[in-house]
Amino acid sequence: MLSWRRLDEGDFPLLRAWLAQPHVARWWHHETSPEAVARDFGPAARGEEPSEDWLVLLDGRPLGLVQRCFLADYPDCRAELATVTEVPGRALTLDYLIGEPGLTGRGLGPELIRSALGRAWTDHPDATCAVIPVHAANRPSWRALDKAGLHRVAEGELTPDNPADDRRHIIYRIDRPAAGPA
Numbered sequence: 001m002l003s004w005r006r007l008d009e010g011d012f013p014l015l016r017a018w019l020a021q022p023h024v025a026r027w028w029h030h031e032t033s034p035e036a037v038a039r040d041f042g043p044a045a046r047g048e049e050p051s052e053d054w055l056v057l058l059d060g061r062p063l064g065l066v067q068r069c070f071l072a073d074y075p076d077c078r079a080e081l082a083t084v085t086e087v088p089g090r091a092l093t094l095d096y097l098i099g100e101p102g103l104t105g106r107g108l109g110p111e112l113i114r115s116a117l118g119r120a121w122t123d124h125p126d127a128t129c130a131v132i133p134v135h136a137a138n139r140p141s142w143r144a145l146d147k148a149g150l151h152r153v154a155e156g157e158l159t160p161d162n163p164a165d166d167r168r169h170i171i172y173r174i175d176r177p178a179a180g181p182a
Contacts, residue, residue: 001058001059002056002057002058002063002111002112002115003056003057003060004054004055004056004057004066004115004119005054005055005057006045006052006053006054006055007041007044007045007053007054007055007065008045009038009042009045009046011045011055011062012034012037012038012041013034014062014099015037015041015065015099016032016033016034016037017099018064018065018097018099018100019032019037019099020032021099021101023101023104024097024099026162027097027135027138027141027161027162028097028161029161029162029163029164041053044067050069050070050073051067051068051069051073051074052067052068052069053065053066053067053068054066054067054068054116054119056096056112056115056116058103058108062099062100063098063099063100063103063108063112064096064097064098064099064100064103064112065096065097065099066094066095066096066112066116067094067095067096068092068093068094068116068120069092069093070090070091070092070093070124070127071087071091071092071093071131072089072090072091077093078091080158080159081131081133081158081171083156084133084154084155084156084157084158084169084171085131085153085154085156085171085173087131088128088129088131089128090124090126090127090128090129091127091128091129091130091131092120092124092127092129092130092131093130093131093132093133094113094116094117094120094130094132095132096109096112096113096116098112104140105140107147109140109141109143109144109147109148110144110145110147110148111148112144113144113145113148113150114148114149117130117148117174121176121177127176128175128176129173129174129175129176130150130173130174131153131171131172131173132145132150132171132172132173133158133169133170133171133172134169134170134171134172135160135161135162135165135168135169135170136155136168136169136170137165137166137168142170142172145172149174150172150173150174151172151173151174152170152171152172153171153172153173154170154171155168155169155170155171156169156171157169
């Protein structure tokens with residue numbers, strides 16, 4: 001069973017360890033010094049910026065991280081993504097990782113994504129869709145998006161997280177589910 005709580009500064013040592021794992025470092029390409037993690041994750045943890053970082057727990061044990069934000073809150077990212085596909089004004093995006101190496105490859109990625117989206121629809125009733133770019137070479141990530149029910153809507157060139165990568169990305173989208181009968 002997955003549960004969620006906001007990432008706080010006490011989680012930074014765990015996050016540093018995850019970011020240093022080869023399966024995470026390859027795609028997140030993030031500095032892992034205490035200063036870098038505090039610099040890059042501290043503002044969201046303290047509520048000083050509009051993105052939300054969530055620690056994902058599997059049966060109460062830390063599993064991974066989900067970052068969630070409205071693309072409109074990051075105009076440069078939204079503008080670049082809009083060169084490849086339509087980006088509605090209230091579109092969310094997610095980034096995610098499974099940090100524990102022993103928990104990768106077990107089908108938890110699609111479950112994590114579905115759960116994150118369900119929570120996003122509840123927490124943000126004005127969100128119209130989620131638009132998620134993923135590097136074309138990151139097969140585990142785009143396979144998880146496929147299995148979670150998202151749809152490929154575009155392919156194009158975007159700035160990669162890892163400067164060693166080319167610019168090829170696949171863009172996924174899912175619209176807010178229609179409300180059921182009252």
